[in-house]
Amino acid sequence: MSDSEAAGKTDSKPARKAKYDYSSGPPPLNINLKWCKACNICIALCPQQVFEPDRDGKPVIARPDDCTQCTICWVHCPDFAITSNYK
Template sequence: MKKQKKLKEYRINREWCKGCGICVHFCPKDVLELDQDGKSSVIRPDDCIVCGFCERLCPDLAITIIPEEQEAA
């Protein structure tokens, strides 16, 4: 069985994020929210399924998702 990918690190470049909210809107697991500065921030990292949709949708190239190293098959 294919193992579910796990999140190792979720990086948001706050200098680049313009707070458009696209990542928050489209996250299938509601992992993200806009904080008091209007920037994207990770609220529920444990729910992240590492689908990578936010990383690809981000118009500011501000999101980097680092999955845990996959065990060799």
């Protein structure tokens, strides 16, 4: 598969696996993908829409600069999969 095809796929479909781009610094939140059950609560309740779902519905930090550390995501996470990276 060529690069252009792969790029086209990622544009139309969500990414296959949740990956964070470390080039823009450490993430504002740590996500434990082994414990995540993809319940969609963090993605839906985030007031700044920081997360995007990947193909399995698990959250990816798509807009790390928008995170205000409001604690809503990790307070509501039923599986302790999200932890703050600041406090």
